Amino acid sequence: MPQILVQDLAKTYRVAERDPGMLGAVRGLVRRRWRTVEALKDVSFSLERGELLGFIGPNGAGKSTTIKILSGILRPDAGRVEIEGLVPYADRVKHVGRIGVVFGQRTQLWWDLPVIDGFDLLRDIYRVDPQRYKATRDELVAMLRLEKLLDQPVRQLSLGQRMRAEIAAALLHEPSILFLDEPTIGLDAPSKLAVREFVKKLNTERGVTVLLTTHDMHDIEALAQRVIVIGHGRVLADSPFEALRANVLAERRLFVDFAGDAPVLDLPGVEIRRRDGRSLELAFNPGVTTAPALIAAITARHAVEDIHVEQPAIEEVIARFYDLHGANEA
Amino acid sequence: MNALALLGRYFGASMRSQMQYPASALMLTTGQLAATAIEIVSIWALFDRFGAVKGWSFGEVMFFYALIGISFSFADFLTRGFDVFGSDFVRTGAFDRLLLRPRSAALQLVGHDFRISRFGRFFQAAIILIIATGSLHFVWTPQAVLLALWTIAGGIAFFSALFVLQAVMAFWTVESLEAVNALTYGGVYAGQFPLSLYARWFRTFLIFIVPLACVAYFPVLAILGRSDPLGAPDWFLPLAPAAGFVFLALAFVAWRFGVSKYTSTGS
Amino acid sequence: MDALRPYAAAFSSRFLLMMQYRAAALAGFFTQCWFGAVHLMVIAAFYLGAPDAAAASPISLSQAITYTWLAQGLLAVMPWIGDPEIADGVRTGSISYDRLRPVDAYALWYVRAAGWMTARLLPRVALMILAAGLILPLIGQSQWAWQPPASLSAALLFALSETLAIALACAIIMLINIVVVATMNARGVNILMQPLVVIFTGNLLPLALYPDAMRIALFVQPFAGTLDIPNRIYFGALTGQMAWVGIGLQVFWTVLFIALGRLWLARVMRRLEVQGG
Numbered sequence: 001m002p003q004i005l006v007q008d009l010a011k012t013y014r015v016a017e018r019d020p021g022m023l024g025a026v027r028g029l030v031r032r033r034w035r036t037v038e039a040l041k042d043v044s045f046s047l048e049r050g051e052l053l054g055f056i057g058p059n060g061a062g063k064s065t066t067i068k069i070l071s072g073i074l075r076p077d078a079g080r081v082e083i084e085g086l087v088p089y090a091d092r093v094k095h096v097g098r099i100g101v102v103f104g105q106r107t108q109l110w111w112d113l114p115v116i117d118g119f120d121l122l123r124d125i126y127r128v129d130p131q132r133y134k135a136t137r138d139e140l141v142a143m144l145r146l147e148k149l150l151d152q153p154v155r156q157l158s159l160g161q162r163m164r165a166e167i168a169a170a171l172l173h174e175p176s177i178l179f180l181d182e183p184t185i186g187l188d189a190p191s192k193l194a195v196r197e198f199v200k201k202l203n204t205e206r207g208v209t210v211l212l213t214t215h216d217m218h219d220i221e222a223l224a225q226r227v228i229v230i231g232h233g234r235v236l237a238d239s240p241f242e243a244l245r246a247n248v249l250a251e252r253r254l255f256v257d258f259a260g261d262a263p264v265l266d267l268p269g270v271e272i273r274r275r276d277g278r279s280l281e282l283a284f285n286p287g288v289t290t291a292p293a294l295i296a297a298i299t300a301r302h303a304v305e306d307i308h309v310e311q312p313a314i315e316e317v318i319a320r321f322y323d324l325h326g327a328n329e330a
Numbered sequence: 331m332n333a334l335a336l337l338g339r340y341f342g343a344s345m346r347s348q349m350q351y352p353a354s355a356l357m358l359t360t361g362q363l364a365a366t367a368i369e370i371v372s373i374w375a376l377f378d379r380f381g382a383v384k385g386w387s388f389g390e391v392m393f394f395y396a397l398i399g400i401s402f403s404f405a406d407f408l409t410r411g412f413d414v415f416g417s418d419f420v421r422t423g424a425f426d427r428l429l430l431r432p433r434s435a436a437l438q439l440v441g442h443d444f445r446i447s448r449f450g451r452f453f454q455a456a457i458i459l460i461i462a463t464g465s466l467h468f469v470w471t472p473q474a475v476l477l478a479l480w481t482i483a484g485g486i487a488f489f490s491a492l493f494v495l496q497a498v499m500a501f502w503t504v505e506s507l508e509a510v511n512a513l514t515y516g517g518v519y520a521g522q523f524p525l526s527l528y529a530r531w532f533r534t535f536l537i538f539i540v541p542l543a544c545v546a547y548f549p550v551l552a553i554l555g556r557s558d559p560l561g562a563p564d565w566f567l568p569l570a571p572a573a574g575f576v577f578l579a580l581a582f583v584a585w586r587f588g589v590s591k592y593t594s595t596g597s
Numbered sequence: 598m599d600a601l602r603p604y605a606a607a608f609s610s611r612f613l614l615m616m617q618y619r620a621a622a623l624a625g626f627f628t629q630c631w632f633g634a635v636h637l638m639v640i641a642a643f644y645l646g647a648p649d650a651a652a653a654s655p656i657s658l659s660q661a662i663t664y665t666w667l668a669q670g671l672l673a674v675m676p677w678i679g680d681p682e683i684a685d686g687v688r689t690g691s692i693s694y695d696r697l698r699p700v701d702a703y704a705l706w707y708v709r710a711a712g713w714m715t716a717r718l719l720p721r722v723a724l725m726i727l728a729a730g731l732i733l734p735l736i737g738q739s740q741w742a743w744q745p746p747a748s749l750s751a752a753l754l755f756a757l758s759e760t761l762a763i764a765l766a767c768a769i770i771m772l773i774n775i776v777v778v779a780t781m782n783a784r785g786v787n788i789l790m791q792p793l794v795v796i797f798t799g800n801l802l803p804l805a806l807y808p809d810a811m812r813i814a815l816f817v818q819p820f821a822g823t824l825d826i827p828n829r830i831y832f833g834a835l836t837g838q839m840a841w842v843g844i845g846l847q848v849f850w851t852v853l854f855i856a857l858g859r860l861w862l863a864r865v866m867r868r869l870e871v872q873g874g
Contacts, residue, residue: 073430092593093434096429096431110347111347113346358785358788372801381647383647503619527642528638528642529638532634
C-alpha cells in the first residue's frame, strides 16, 4: 500500500465572467455568466514512503488544486485520495495533524510575535507533547541555524530567515509528509541553497516524504528523484528527472565561431538555431549524429576559431516539454 | 491541550503583540470610547426636543443602551477573527492556513485576535450605566446584578452569532463587507430603544427571527422591575436571554455549511 | 484630452472592479433598509408621542422620513474611511510606485476614490429608490415612503448639490488617505472618522433635530455638505437664497480641502522620498 494514493482526480471550478465596458459591468450586476474551468481532469499517481517528488507545470495547470486536495482543504468532484489510510478532505483534522505544509508566499507564523512564541503556540495547536516538542524544536533550530532569530518578531526577519523559520514551524509536530509549495520563491542564492540542503537531509536522513511544487527548476534538479509534470489538468509525465531530460530534449547544442562569415550548412540531423555574424548555434540529436562526427564534418570544410558543446538548460527542457504537449496554451 | 487552554494561549499571544505598540492600543481604545459616546448625543437630542417617548424616559433608554453596549463590546472582543474573516482570511487565502491545522477553524478564528481597543466601548457603556442608575435612582440588588450578568451573557452569544453570520457571508462574496458590519452595529442601534417603539412586524422580527429583544428588551424590563406594556408574561422576561445561545448555535450550523461550501469550491 | 487619460482610466477601472461585487451591493442594500427602518420607527415614535410635534420640530415627520431614506441611500457617499486601496498600498509598500508615475498623485487618488464611491453608490441607491420610493407606496405604506423632490427647481438644485456632496466627500476621503500614508496606519484614523461622520453629516439624526442653539454651527461645519445640505434642498426645507448659501458652503469646503490635501500630500510624499519608504 503506497503512502499516498491518488486516483482519477477531477475538479471543476465555476468562474464568473464579465462583459467588457461599463454596460457589461452593469449587466453583470443583474445576470452573471459562468464559465467552467476544468482544473483537474484525470490525475493519478502514487507515492511510497520516503520519496521526494517534484511537481511541476505551468501556472494554472492544476498543481495547486492537487496540493489543496492532498492537504485536505479542497474536495475533489471525482476520484479518490488516500494518504496513510485517511481520505484527507473527509478526515481533515486528523489528516492535517500528520502533514506539514509550507507555502512560499504566505506565513503561518505570527507577524508581531517573536519566532519562539509562534513555535510555542503551534505546539499547543498541534497538541505536541512538551518534552518531545522541546527536543524537536532544538534540533530544527540547530539544523536551520535559527538560534539568533528566535527572539525576533517575525516581521523583522528577512525573507530567507523567515522561510527557514516557516520550515521549522511546519515540522514541529514531526509530520511524516511535507508539502512544499514554492519554498524558494524570492529567496537569495545562499538561502535557496540552505533550504535545498535541509530538505534533502530531511528526506534522506529522516525518511520524510516530500512533495514539492516549484517554478525554480534548480530546486527540481537538486532535489527531486522523481518528477510529475502536470498540464491541462492531466499528468503529462511521471518519471525520474534524468529520464525526463533525456526523453524530452534529447538534444545537444553546438556553438561554433567561424573565422569568416558563418557559412550555409546542410548536415543531416542538424538544425540551425541561431545565426549571428560569424557565429552559429546548432542543435543536434545525439541519437542521429555525435558531437565528434559533427565537429569533424564542420572543421573539415570551414575555418573555425572556437567550438563548444552544451546541454540545454533545464528551464528549456521543461519549456520544450510544455510546448510538445501544448500545455502552454492556457 | 484542550480548547479553553489553547484560547488562553492565543489570548496571551494577542496581548503581547498589541503591547508592542502600547501607544496605538491606547489611542484606539480612546477612539472607540469617543466613537461610541457620541451616539448617545443623538438620542439625547431626541429626548431634548420631544420629551419622553411612549412612557419611556431617557434614563431607561440609557439603561438599554448600556447593557447592549457591554454585551456588544465583549462579543466584538471575542469574535474579531470572524469580523475580519472576509478581508483577512478568505480574500488573502489565509483561511487555508487555518484549515491546515488540526483544530476547528472556528476555534482558531476566536483565537485570532483579541483587540484591547474594544474596551473603549465597554468603558463608555459602563459609564452610561452608572449615569442611568443615578438618574433612575435604581438600586442594584444581588438579584438584579445576577440578572444583568445573565443578560450580558445572552447578549454576547447573540452578537457573536451576528459576527459569525457575517463571516459566513464571506464564503459567497470576496468583497470586504464593511457594509455588513453595519448589520451588527444596526443590531446595537435597534437594541438601544424599547421594543414598544417599533412596528409590529419589526417586533416579531426582533423576537423570533433575530432575537435581539430577548437579550435586551425583555431581560432589562425584568431588571428594572417593569412589566411589558406589550403583554409578554412576567415569568418569560428573565428567561429570554437563553434565545441568544440558541441563535449562536444556529449561526454555527450556517458556519459549518459555509466551510463545506468553501472546501468544495476552493473559494 | 490626452492629459486626462490616466485619470479617466483610473476612475473607470476602479468603478468596473467595484461593480463586480454584487453580493456586497445586496448586503449593503439590506443593511440600509434595516437602518432606515429602525431610524424611521424611532423618529416616528418621538414625533407621534410628542404632544405638539409640529411646534417642537423644524421639519415635518414626512420630511424626516425622506431624509432618513436619503441618508441610507446615499450611505456610500459618506467619508467613513479612507480608500482601502491606499491602506493596502501602505501595508504592502506599493504606494511608492505612485510616486514614480508621471501623473499627479493627488488627482489620481482622488478619481480612484470617486470611482470606488460611485460604483458602490449606484446599485445601492437604485435599489433603495425602488424599495422605499416605489414599492412602499404600492403596498399602501406611502406615509413611510421616500417622497419625490419638493419641486422641479428643488430637484435641479439637489442634483447640483449632490454632485458637490460627492466632490466634497472625496476631498475628505483624500485627507483621510493622507493621514493613512503619513502615519502608515489606517485603523486609527478610520475609527476616529466614524463618530464624526455619523453625527455631523446627519446620518444618525437630521441635523435640524439637534437643539436649536446648535443649528448654525451644524450648518456651517464641513460634514453638513456631504448629506444634510443636499437633503434639505431635496425636500424644500432649504430654498432660494439659503439653498445657494448651502451650495456655496459645499464649494468652499471642497476647494479648501482639495487645496489643503494637495499641499499636505506633497509634503508627505517628499518625506517618504527622504526616508526611501
